[in-house]
Amino acid sequence: MAKLVRELMRPGVITCQPEATLGQVAKLLTKHHVHALFVSGADGGIVGIITDFDLLAGEWLSGNPESLGVMRKLTAGDLMSSPVNTIEAGAPAKEAAKKMQERVVRRLLVTENSQPAGVISISDLIASIAGRANPRRETVADVMSDAFLTCRDQTPVVAAARSMTSSGWRSVLVVDAFGKPLGVVSGLDLLRFCDFEDACEQVTVADVMHPALTIHMTATLQEAANKLIENHHHRLIVIDQAQPDSVPLGIISSFDIVAEMARPESIWQQDQ
Amino acid sequence: MSINPIGMGEQSKTEREKFEKELKRIIEASNNAGLMLRVIGSLAFQIHCPKYGYLQAVMGRAYTDIDFAAYKKQSREIKTLMAGLGYVENREVFIISEGNRAIYENSHNNLHVDVFFDKLDFCHVISWADRLEMDAPTIPLSEMLLEKMQIVKINEKDVIDTIMLLLEHPLRENDKETINIARVARLCANDWGLWRTTTMNLEKVGKLAAGYPQLGEDLKSQVQAQVQQALARIEVEPKSMAWRLRARVGDRVKWYKDVDEVQ
Numbered sequence: 357m358a359k360l361v362r363e364l365m366r367p368g369v370i371t372c373q374p375e376a377t378l379g380q381v382a383k384l385l386t387k388h389h390v391h392a393l394f395v396s397g398a399d400g401g402i403v404g405i406i407t408d409f410d411l412l413a414g415e416w417l418s419g420n421p422e423s424l425g426v427m428r429k430l431t432a433g434d435l436m437s438s439p440v441n442t443i444e445a446g447a448p449a450k451e452a453a454k455k456m457q458e459r460v461v462r463r464l465l466v467t468e469n470s471q472p473a474g475v476i477s478i479s480d481l482i483a484s485i486a487g488r489a490n491p492r493r494e495t496v497a498d499v500m501s502d503a504f505l506t507c508r509d510q511t512p513v514v515a516a517a518r519s520m521t522s523s524g525w526r527s528v529l530v531v532d533a534f535g536k537p538l539g540v541v542s543g544l545d546l547l548r549f550c551d552f553e554d555a556c557e558q559v560t561v562a563d564v565m566h567p568a569l570t571i572h573m574t575a576t577l578q579e580a581a582n583k584l585i586e587n588h589h590h591r592l593i594v595i596d597q598a599q600p601d602s603v604p605l606g607i608i609s610s611f612d613i614v615a616e617m618a619r620p621e622s623i624w625q626q627d628q
Numbered sequence: 629m630s631i632n633p634i635g636m637g638e639q640s641k642t643e644r645e646k647f648e649k650e651l652k653r654i655i656e657a658s659n660n661a662g663l664m665l666r667v668i669g670s671l672a673f674q675i676h677c678p679k680y681g682y683l684q685a686v687m688g689r690a691y692t693d694i695d696f697a698a699y700k701k702q703s704r705e706i707k708t709l710m711a712g713l714g715y716v717e718n719r720e721v722f723i724i725s726e727g728n729r730a731i732y733e734n735s736h737n738n739l740h741v742d743v744f745f746d747k748l749d750f751c752h753v754i755s756w757a758d759r760l761e762m763d764a765p766t767i768p769l770s771e772m773l774l775e776k777m778q779i780v781k782i783n784e785k786d787v788i789d790t791i792m793l794l795l796e797h798p799l800r801e802n803d804k805e806t807i808n809i810a811r812v813a814r815l816c817a818n819d820w821g822l823w824r825t826t827t828m829n830l831e832k833v834g835k836l837a838a839g840y841p842q843l844g845e846d847l848k849s850q851v852q853a854q855v856q857q858a859l860a861r862i863e864v865e866p867k868s869m870a871w872r873l874r875a876r877v878g879d880r881v882k883w884y885k886d887v888d889e890v891q
Binding site: 409410412413417422423426427430434435436437460 | 869872873874876877880881882
């Protein structure tokens with residue numbers, strides 16, 4: 357059965373006052389780890405929305421001290437988009453997707469009986485796509501992650517750590533200028549070289565990375581598990597057999613294999 | 629003869645013909661050399677408005693120099709061409725403008741030629757990229773309109789040229805003897821600052837046209853109708869995200885560049 361908006365939305369609405377300065381809005385966005393705030397009016401009703409993209413105007417238009425002075429005085433009420441695009445909680449999720457496409461917006465205010473109840477964003481809809489099971493899960497290609505975190509060899513470890521933290525990834529693939537895999541930096545590598553006493557600002561990922569272990573996409577999950585255990589690695593780089601020095605096709609980690617074992621349809625979940 | 633620095637004043641027929649003849653000489657030489665040199669400024673409006681060009685003289689709009697648009701990749705060949713025609717380049721202008729503009733002086737006829745390479749970069753940037761092939765011997769009509777409409781502190785001479793252009797040519801979606809208003813609308817939809825100045829000036833032209841005794845009521849109405857049609861077309865063009873964001877800030881932040889006039 358088709359999912360409803362209320363099943364995918366995030367409940368609650370984070371708001372700010374129209375008088376909030378751009379600096380205050382930036383602090384709230386960062387504090388709540390969100391990309392937009394709804395602007396509430398004097399009666400508590402939602403009167404607009406201000407996003408991180410709107411805040412870019414602050415940097416964009418403050419090229420000289422005079423403009424900077426003007427932009428610093430601007431408020432959420434000045435820069436917000438209004439009226440806000442809304443959708444009822446009981447509407448099908450595909451209606452939310454259609455509305456976002458038509459109006460070129462990234463989020464909708466969800467209402468329940470015309471009262472704000474939550475927010476549904478593109479990320480929530482994408483997450484629902486990601487949750488759909490791949491019907492065929494036998495080879496590395498079936499379960500690997502096709503998108504992954506990469507950086508160049510001269511990237512400072514501080515920047516790699518920041519990207520790993522913000523993306524939720526536990527490793528970064530290090531590549532050369534042409535995308536050829538050079539190595540992998542994992543959380544363990546960073547712990548080893550950056551204890552809290554030592555400064556690590558000058559250390560690059562090339563200094564701390566370990567060799568990348570590779571596998572072909574047609575290999576079975578058992579072959580991948582064997583390779584991980586034999587080499588005591590937590591992830592394998594999936595390469596293109598025809599072009600092994602090109603950008604890798606994906607990454608398969610111990611977590612991907614365990615997640616496959618945890619699926620209700622998996623042989624590991626069947627009664628003996 | 630008394631002509632003020634902004635191109636308004638009585639100008640004799642002989643003096644006007646001096647500019648027109650010299651322009652013809654430069655265009656012929658440029659065509660023979662296979663160069664893409666296109667007329668802009670007052671003379672472009674005169675060339676492209678055979679029916680209403682008389683308004684320049686009637687309304688006291690004088691020629692002060694000869695202006696061209698060209699591609700930077702031909703700047704060297706243009707310099708050679710102008711030298712062959714007796715002109716000396718003011719090298720300082722070319723260097724200071726980083727190769728975007730060249731000024732040539734002719735001590736024999738006391739004429740001054742300005743060449744703008746790749747773009748007109750005054751209050752707003754109007755690019756010529758891939759546009760000079762669209763018309764000859766002038767720039768396309770839409771760029772002629774924008775050339776005037778991008779001036780924040782628009783002068784009377786620019787208003788007169790615009791009135792002539794709007795009387796002479798219909799607004800359409802292509803460049804064939806028509807003002808390509810779709811192009812104007814597209815450029816304005818991507819740049820709020822250009823939109824702000826262009827719409828402000830179009831409204832100004834409509835209002836000022838109503839006050840010229842040299843224009844009959846029918847011509848005044850015709851200008852008004854053209855202005856309204858242009859504004860309506862610009863209004864309906866879908867605006868970019870950047871445009872909409874910039875619009876929310878509005879006039880609070882300056883939307884144009886100040887112009888340092890090279891004399």
